[in-house]
Amino acid sequence: MNRLKFYLPVFGFVVIAIVLWRGLSLDPRTLPSMLIDKPMPAFAMISVDGEPVDNADLPDQIFLLNVWGSYCLPCLVEHPTLMRLSEEGEIPVIGVNYRDKQELAIDWLQDNGNPFSFSILDESGRFGIDLGVYGAPETYLVDADGVIRFRHVSVLDETVWQEQFVPAIAELRGEGS
Amino acid sequence: MNSLSVRGRYKDLPSIGTLLFLLCGLFAFQSTHAQVDTFEFDTDEQQQRFRNLSDELRCPMCQNSSLSGSTGGVAEDLRREIHRMIMAGMSDREIVQFMFERYGDFILFRPRLTAGTVLLWFGPLLFLLIGAAVGFGIWRRAGKISDSDVELDKTQQERLEQLLGNKP
Numbered sequence: 001m002n003r004l005k006f007y008l009p010v011f012g013f014v015v016i017a018i019v020l021w022r023g024l025s026l027d028p029r030t031l032p033s034m035l036i037d038k039p040m041p042a043f044a045m046i047s048v049d050g051e052p053v054d055n056a057d058l059p060d061q062i063f064l065l066n067v068w069g070s071y072c073l074p075c076l077v078e079h080p081t082l083m084r085l086s087e088e089g090e091i092p093v094i095g096v097n098y099r100d101k102q103e104l105a106i107d108w109l110q111d112n113g114n115p116f117s118f119s120i121l122d123e124s125g126r127f128g129i130d131l132g133v134y135g136a137p138e139t140y141l142v143d144a145d146g147v148i149r150f151r152h153v154s155v156l157d158e159t160v161w162q163e164q165f166v167p168a169i170a171e172l173r174g175e176g177s
Numbered sequence: 178m179n180s181l182s183v184r185g186r187y188k189d190l191p192s193i194g195t196l197l198f199l200l201c202g203l204f205a206f207q208s209t210h211a212q213v214d215t216f217e218f219d220t221d222e223q224q225q226r227f228r229n230l231s232d233e234l235r236c237p238m239c240q241n242s243s244l245s246g247s248t249g250g251v252a253e254d255l256r257r258e259i260h261r262m263i264m265a266g267m268s269d270r271e272i273v274q275f276m277f278e279r280y281g282d283f284i285l286f287r288p289r290l291t292a293g294t295v296l297l298w299f300g301p302l303l304f305l306l307i308g309a310a311v312g313f314g315i316w317r318r319a320g321k322i323s324d325s326d327v328e329l330d331k332t333q334q335e336r337l338e339q340l341l342g343n344k345p
Contacts, residue, residue, distance in 0.1 A: 028240060034281045099250050125254040132279040134237035134251045 033140075033151040034132050040065070040146050041130035048097050048105045048119040057118065058146055062172055063092040064165075065140040065148075066116070066156070067128065069100040070108035072136040078156045079112055085161070086115035091169070095119030098128050098136050141165060143172055214253075216260045223263050230259050230269060234276055235286050243286065 035041075044054040066082060068075040086093045095116035097105045102121055109119075122128055131140070134153075141150035150168045152160060218224040228245065234255070236247035244252045244259070255276070262272045276284050288294045296303075329337060 031237060031283050032281060034277075034279055099254070125250065126258075128251070129254060129258060129279055132237075132281070134280070135249075 030153055031134070033148070035140075035148045036151065038148060040140075040142055040148055041127070043120060043127055043130075045127065046121050048095070048102060048109065048121050050102075051118065053118055053120060055146065058094065058142070059092045059117070059144075061092065061144050062169055063094055063142055065094050065096060065131075065142055067096045067098045067131070067133050067136045067138040067140075068119075069098050069136045070104040071100065074155045075137045076112065078137055078139075079115070081157055081161055082115040083113050086117075092117050096127065096131070096133070097121050097123075098133060099123065099125045141168055141172075214256055214260075216256075218260075218263070226269060227256075227259060227263055230263075230272060231256050233286050234259075234273070235284050237280050237284060 040055065040058070042055055044052070047053045064082075064085070066078075082093055085091050093115050095118070097119045100123060102123065105119065105121070109116075120127060125133075131138075137155060139152045139156045140148050141152075143149050149172060150165070152164060156165070216227065218227065231245035232243050234244045236242045236244050236249050236252040236255075238249040238251050239247040242249075242252070244255050258275075259272060262275065267275075273285070277289075282288060282294075288297060290298055
């Protein structure tokens with residue numbers, strides 16, 4: 001019994017060390033989204049092309065909502081992936097042009113190609129606040145009922161697509177939505 | 178070894194005064210510089226509420242700054258939203274709730290009391306209680322060792338006297 005008491009501090013140390021060790025591998029920049037399993041926020045805005053858009057214009061199937069801006073360098077990195085997904089018809093991609101200027105956004109799409117069915121023009125960042133966006137790029141996976149099911153912060157490249165989005169989509173399809 | 182020789186041996190090291198001076202300099206640079214916005218308020222009270230809220234809410238992008246101390250784009254937007262909501266007559270509670278619904282616990286510098294944060298809130302108290310219990314245990318055990326516990330039998334007493342040089 002007394003010997004056990006002697007080892008108590010050692011035991012405590014091991015527990016704390018394990019907890020802190022695990023903490024080292026957490027990325028503090030990846031914040032959990034508050035909107036998981038909540039419907040996409042209501043919007044009635046204009047698109048980058050100047051067309052009025054609202055929730056009724058969203059696809060009736062699982063789609064990606066990608067937050068981008070012409071100033072955003074990582075967006076260029078993930079751009080080829082979004083282009084491929086959109087061109088091969090794998091999944092519709094809707095854009096949110098976040099804290100940008102309409103002319104710059106139009107130029108950027110002309111220069112680099114446009115993977116988006118349409119892009120919501122959010123020059124003020126107000127719609128981004130409703131989404132809980134804190135910086136482009138961010139990509140949301142939205143189901144056929146318009147409910148947000150998954151969020152990825154930062155670059156969505158082929159690896160992230162294969163490892164995170166493909167399983168998440170398969171799971172959603174499995175639920176029979 | 179007297180103090181002079183110590184001083185002599187370490188004379189190349191900076192003095193305590195110099196160290197304190199450098200330390201003060203370090204803290205001087207840590208003060209956050211509030212971002213200058215040109216928001217207009219009707220009353221000083223509204224302005225004060227704006228300051229408090231933007232100090233108490235954390236910038237989601239710049240991790241360790243408050244909204245008031247961050248140059249980040251989203252912080253700018255959120256300050257503008259706080260201003261709009263104050264002017265629309267919303268209470269501090271409602272404004273914090275608005276932020277929480279969108280950005281979660283992360284945005285609150287003062288964490289809510291939930292199952293996940295109980296340890297955060299009461300952990301220090303818990304450790305204080307453990308320390309007090311251990312301390313009390315030691316104190317009580319020390320108190321229990323009375324004269325009767327160290328009473329010696331006859332041969333032990335004789336040996337003690339002998340060791341102390343007191344002939345019986």
